[in-house]
Amino acid sequence: MSDLRNVSSNPHIRSKMTTSNIMLLVVIALLPTTCFGIYNFGMDALLLVLITVASTVLTEYIYEKLMHKKITIDDFSAVVTGLLLALNLPSSAPWWIGVIGGVFAILVVKMLFGGLGQNFMNPALGARCFLLISFTSIMTNFNCDVYSGATPLAALKSGESVNVMDMIIGRTAGTIGETSMIAIVFGACILILTGVIDLRIPGSYLVSFVVFIVLFGGRGFDTAYISAQLAGGGLMLGAFFMATDYVTRPITKNGQYLFGIFLGIMTGIFRLFGPAAEGVSYAIILGNLLVPLMEKITLPKAFGKGGERA
Amino acid sequence: MNKVTERLYNGLIKENPTFVLMLGMCPTLAVTTSAINGLGMGLTTAVVLTLSNVIISLLRNIIPDKVRIPAFIVIIASFVTMMQMLLQAYLPFLYDALGIYIPLIVVNCIILGRAESYASKNPVLPSMFDGIGMGLGFSFALTCIGAVRELLGAGDLFGFHVLPTVDNPWLINGAEVAFYTPASIFVLAPGAFFVLACLTALQNRIKRNGEKKSRDMSKIQSGCSHDCLSCGESGCEHRFYDEKGADAPVGKVQGKEER
Numbered sequence: 293m294s295d296l297r298n299v300s301s302n303p304h305i306r307s308k309m310t311t312s313n314i315m316l317l318v319v320i321a322l323l324p325t326t327c328f329g330i331y332n333f334g335m336d337a338l339l340l341v342l343i344t345v346a347s348t349v350l351t352e353y354i355y356e357k358l359m360h361k362k363i364t365i366d367d368f369s370a371v372v373t374g375l376l377l378a379l380n381l382p383s384s385a386p387w388w389i390g391v392i393g394g395v396f397a398i399l400v401v402k403m404l405f406g407g408l409g410q411n412f413m414n415p416a417l418g419a420r421c422f423l424l425i426s427f428t429s430i431m432t433n434f435n436c437d438v439y440s441g442a443t444p445l446a447a448l449k450s451g452e453s454v455n456v457m458d459m460i461i462g463r464t465a466g467t468i469g470e471t472s473m474i475a476i477v478f479g480a481c482i483l484i485l486t487g488v489i490d491l492r493i494p495g496s497y498l499v500s501f502v503v504f505i506v507l508f509g510g511r512g513f514d515t516a517y518i519s520a521q522l523a524g525g526g527l528m529l530g531a532f533f534m535a536t537d538y539v540t541r542p543i544t545k546n547g548q549y550l551f552g553i554f555l556g557i558m559t560g561i562f563r564l565f566g567p568a569a570e571g572v573s574y575a576i577i578l579g580n581l582l583v584p585l586m587e588k589i590t591l592p593k594a595f596g597k598g599g600e601r602a
Numbered sequence: 603m604n605k606v607t608e609r610l611y612n613g614l615i616k617e618n619p620t621f622v623l624m625l626g627m628c629p630t631l632a633v634t635t636s637a638i639n640g641l642g643m644g645l646t647t648a649v650v651l652t653l654s655n656v657i658i659s660l661l662r663n664i665i666p667d668k669v670r671i672p673a674f675i676v677i678i679a680s681f682v683t684m685m686q687m688l689l690q691a692y693l694p695f696l697y698d699a700l701g702i703y704i705p706l707i708v709v710n711c712i713i714l715g716r717a718e719s720y721a722s723k724n725p726v727l728p729s730m731f732d733g734i735g736m737g738l739g740f741s742f743a744l745t746c747i748g749a750v751r752e753l754l755g756a757g758d759l760f761g762f763h764v765l766p767t768v769d770n771p772w773l774i775n776g777a778e779v780a781f782y783t784p785a786s787i788f789v790l791a792p793g794a795f796f797v798l799a800c801l802t803a804l805q806n807r808i809k810r811n812g813e814k815k816s817r818d819m820s821k822i823q824s825g826c827s828h829d830c831l832s833c834g835e836s837g838c839e840h841r842f843y844d845e846k847g848a849d850a851p852v853g854k855v856q857g858k859e860e861r
Contacts, residue, residue: 392785400796422787422792425786425787425790425792426785426786426787426788427783427785427786428786430783
């Protein structure tokens, strides 16, 4: 964390925003959608969230204990990872899905690459994709006590009509945390107002996604269709909470716009032309892999370099 | 240790072609979806490797240095063709499972690497056991990877149902028990990388423990040609740029000194 070996010389800006403060704010911002998910899907969802968070935190603790490293679970980053992963699981998933996902996210995606700040991929999304490929039938089974049948996105893909109002409020089938657009946007507002995230990545992501849908969706500028695409699936959760992950997004301003546009286009391609109805998580981890390249081509010129010589 | 056991030990453990030298990754990752496939691929390669090592060692004074690579390839390709026809005739299921990777044994860098760095410079008997050792090391590695992938990805081992899955539950007191859900990622490509990485780490740990118990791992001659620049062996402690860490002057020592 506070790896101060490479700091430049003074003056330094002091900030009260520490890693644990930021992570705590993210947890608080995720609470509305978590609570809505628990209200929506019942006690199964609560249990799954608790198990997943416990497994990520425990994995980080045990790994650092075994490797004789500094214990970093008090920075809440493992809690954020666990919470995000749990919000990406269907409520019907058995308890061990949360455990395997939590262990994979922390151990393989985060710790083996050097811990927080070093991981090349969003741990929660890496684990989600691992689970999605490993246990496809469990991870795409959205039937539960409350809802049965296809998710709105799957219905949309097969050409059925969907109730957009239900999707915005969140009373639909889906993973625990993705259904309610209102709750996610409310949480995102907390993050934006406290300055934890800005609108560069989510804004360019959503705008480029809408442009892609209008151009290639085959429905033209159909407001109902576009709002259903925006509210459905994990797009909102991904755009505000996962694409903006400090570790795996580009640092440069233009790189962030580029990142957002790339994600929008990839999500559109996966959703419209892919075999599955949803593609946000694959789009984001694919974007994560390209982040070093995006930073390289958008590196700002140092003062005095480049430009015309007078 | 005499020459024969030394060669076998070298191929199986010290310079295991998969876990230490990281050679032949293409078949390693592609065909190890089950233990049987891994074993079949490994043994096929082992036979080709042994026979080609013997022939190349026999011809090592006849083959002109300038055309040695084409000559090696011709010898290796002949044995691969023979193996391919034998497999097609007697083990058609394996032939179908391995597919294009049988002809591709020709370009497997383990075989060419052993021909170049050992068989073309050493007498017949050590070369033969070098081939057997390397081949067995390759088979062992591929079987391990295949077994882990098959076990985790399908709940089977060598084609037998081992873990109770929904398709093949255990019957305990008449009740069906199926607690294992296969993680199909392990049969797919990413699983190959996961398993290879974990097994390589495990092998490194075993090797390091052996060194800690002061078993001298460096005394085993590795068929070193004293030319570190064109050497592909990663397990060698005598590489010139590793001599005094990464900062040692490059190109100075070339590994020529007495070891």
